[in-house]
Amino acid sequence: MTDFSDKYSVLRDFFGHRAFREGQEPVIDALLSGRDALAVMPTGAGKSMCYQIPALMLDGITVVVSPLISLMKDQVNALIQSGVRAAYLNSSLTPAQYEAAIANASRGMYKMIYVAPERLCTASFRNLARQVKISMVAVDEAHCVSQWGQDFRPHYLRIHEFLEQLPYRPTVGAFTATATDQVRQDIVRLLALRDPFCVTTGFDRANLYFGVVHAKDKYTETKAIVRENEGSCGIIYCATRKAVEEVSEKLTADGIPCTRYHAGLSPEERKQNQDDFIYDRVNLIAATNAFGMGIDKSNVSFVIHYNMPKNIENYYQEAGRAGRDGNDAKCILLYSGRDMQTNRFLIENSNENPDLDDETLEKIRERDLYKLRRMSDYCNTSGCLRQFILDYFGEKRKCSCENCSNCSGETELTDITIEAQKILSCVYRLHQRNLRFGAVVVSGILKGSGSQRVKQFGLDTLSTFGIMKDETNTKIRTIIRFLEAEGYLTEGEHSTLMLTRKSAEVLMQKNTVMMRLPKKGRTKRSETAINKEQILGFDKTLFERLRKLRARLAGDAGLPAYTVFNDASLREMCVMMPLTQSAFAEIPGVGKVKQERYGRYFTTEIQKYLREHPEKKNFKPEALGESGSLTDIIKNGAESLQGTDSELSLTQLSDDILTQLGISADKKPLKEAIQSWLINENYLTEKIENGQKKLAATILSEEAGIVEREKLSSINRAYTAVLFPKTAQEFVFENLGEILGS
Known part of the structure; x- marks a missing residue:
């Protein structure tokens, strides 16, 4: 019989893991001690384990509030498979099934009950809550409580009301993957969390590759990505039902089976198509963003955004459905300027919350337009895409990830100062005439357009008229969007272009402007695509x-x-x-x-x-x-290992050990074991640099043969690397038995 006083036993016996992931254990300890908690963890980091383990160790029932029917079903099924008594209460149950679940719960048959937020205030559930001991309430997707979050759900505001009506207040845990600082403050306030233990493990998903493609032909680009990842599971997100239909029909016609999901389909077809994808009967699905919120499918290898989403929160959540199993996965966003126009129209004509007053609705529209501009900035930045996301969510950490389209060598920094000066000068000349126009008109002036608007306002008499006639409109607008993203231009009323302090420095030739553009003769995508054999x-x-x-x-x-x-x-x-x-x-x-x-x-x-x-x-x-075990294989083969004359990094050394032994396996556990032992034995130490942990030498490093060398990154940034020459490699080989446990 499981010892419920031991969280490690619960972790091992029910979930089959030997160690907690980053951030899990302190959240579990806080909840077990009766303290409220707020955990912001990236998708795939194990948020659910943070409340499932306390639920099994506490007396009584844990209520899990979740907005997503399919996610409830998946999690309850997974818990039952692991030997946990759990049930869900939502609109998918028949009245008879619902009453039976309520009756079973009142008899203490479940440790966990998943419930939709709108069910909390029903008479039957309140009656149940008075009959049983609710030891904890876990609020999943907690960002839904904030009207400033990307997925506000009014029923979440009633969770606090439900808690107040209980005979005693249970411990409350709130969990989300995407929340800005403002949304985190809202979660604490609106759920009335009491002195909560708050943890943010970071928003980084290191196994995800982020790419932005300025695509002339989105379908051709999509088909190429799908072909490169043949046999892998993927999701293609589209902004409209029409695009979903078009993409799924074209792919199927081209011999690539692809199902579809959007609100225009009948409930029966939506369920069938979703099940086909979940049960691996089909590997590819094209869908609107209504799909996937409740999908816990772990083996999605790539996510393509056929259109730019409205904000970074939505994008990161949707992209985060890739790589949940910890394997490398790709997140590719196909961008065009039309995406910006479509999303702006949808925001300006949206009325998703008719119960809100006009002033609040206007504030929400202003917020959504700001978020849309930040999403556009992401698509046009020349910097690291991962860094942009981390900065957006307030994570103060500098990185050159080498795992996004801007850092991986697919693009190169190009001097576009002359082009920038021409564009900024055109905006300046318009301002001299007290005129304000957006990117379309400005690009038309620079191109030398004979459009009616150009003639109507006499814009063909500007000194900047036609000075970029040899460039395409697409290229001019791409540079304009880049200048906005980098702060050289900003949007005024009605999306007109305005100069900034930075633009003055460029016009006065005090600053150069560098933009990342695709390399000429760049590596074909097929050469850099995920190789499934390598991943496995x-x-x-x-x-x-x-x-x-x-x-x-x-x-x-x-x-x-x-x-x-x-x-x-x-x-x-x-x-x-x-x-x-x-x-x-x-x-x-x-x-x-x-x-x-x-x-x-x-x-x-x-x-x-x-x-x-x-x-x-x-x-x-x-x-x-x-x-x-793999550990035994490595230990028994240690005597056959031979050092190389090259100086290896710790990652390379771990890889070399596995290669010499003929083992195809993830090198990360071995690398971590070697690193941990070297630190414990004081042959290496860790220091914090720019908010990140870095390995560094100690006075004993020389004894082990370990050296430090100055290196240059791919973006010419100097850094200090810890390396293992042949003597250090042999030192590690000799101690593998101790490192891996004798």
Whole structure:
């Protein structure tokens, strides 16, 4: 029987993990101590674990408030698969099912109840709340309580009312992935959190590649990305139903099966199409942003935004549906100036909250237009895209990520000072005549347009008329948007262009303007696309066999495949090749219930595969005893390792060890183990530099052969690197037994 006083036992026995992720443990400790908590963690960082573990350890029931029916179903199904007694209450249940769930809850049959916010104030649920002990209320997607958040839901404002009417106040935890500082303050105030423990683990998703493509032909670009990631799961977000239909029809006609999802479809077709995607019957779906909010599908490898979203919050949340399994994934935004016009029209003509007064509605429109401009700035910046996102959410950390289209060498800084001076001069000449126009008219003047508006206002007599006639309108407008993003221009009333203090420096030739443009003869996208074989890092044939086994087991139970095991667990099985039940229990994501329920199926399949492919037994896992673990393989092969004359980084050294031993596996755990040991033994230390942890040498580094070298990054920024020459490599090899535990 599980010892519920031990959070580590709960983590291991129910969820199959041996260690907490960053930020989880202090939030769990706060909730267990009875203190309210607010956790802002990126998608995939394990927010749900922060309230699920306390829920299993506290007396009584935990109520989880969630706005998303499909997410409730997924999470409850996953909990049941892990041996947790849980249920959900929402509009998808029939009256009989709802009453049965209420009755079971009142008899103490559940540890967790997921409920839609509008259900909290119903008579039946309030009656239940008076009968049972509610030890904790967890508010998921907590940003929905703020009208300044990207997804305001009025029913969230009634959560505080529900709490006030309980016989006693339970501990309250609030959780979200995307919240600006203002929204975080709203969450604390509107949920009336009491002295909350607040943690923000950061908004960075290091495994996500961010790219912006200024696409002339969006469909051709989309098809190329999909082809490069053939066999992987992907979502294509479109701004309109028409675009969804167009993209899905064209892809299907081109031999790429693609389903669709938008509000214009019947409820039956929406459910069928969503299930086809969730249950891996189809790998690709084109959808409006109504899709995915409640989808916990972990193996999405790429997300394409066919149109620019209205704000960065929505973009980051939608893009964040990629790479939830921790594997590398791509988030590509296809941009055109028309996206800005479409979104501005939608915002200015929106009336999503008819209950609000005119003054509040106007403030919301002003806020939304500001957020739209920031979204456009993201699409036009020459800086690091990841840095832009982190800055937007208030995370003060400098980075050159090398994992976005602006940092990865696909673009190069180009001097556009002359072009900028021409554009700024045109705006200045208009101001001299007390005229204000937007980007379309300004680009027309510079191009030498003979349009009616140009002639009507005598703009063809300006000295700047036609001075960029050899450039395309698209290029001129792209540079204008870039100048806005970089603060050389700003928008006035009715989207007219206005000069700033920075623009004066350019006009007076005191400053140069550099813009990132695609490299001439740049690397083809197919050469830089995600290589699925590289991501998997193991025998693909076995992986596909395990996926089919998972699909069959999930189908028999009527569940999405990833609620049985996610792809990350399957990959570990392919690396570790567990042949016994005890070895299977060591796989991350395998708790006691899943071991008992599925262990024999997967170990039997692996044994069968190895009998059919004896050449795959070169590492002889059966000779390593019952565990057959990757750690044992590395320790037993340490004596055969040889150093290289090159100075290696810690990442390169870890990769080299695995390569020499013929192991295809994620190098991160090995790297972390070596780094931790070197720090504990004082051969290395950590220091904070620009808000980031950096490795540094100590007085004992020389003894281990470790050196520091001055290096230049790809953007010519100097930094100090810790490197391992041949003697340091051999020092690590000699101590691998101790590093990995003797």
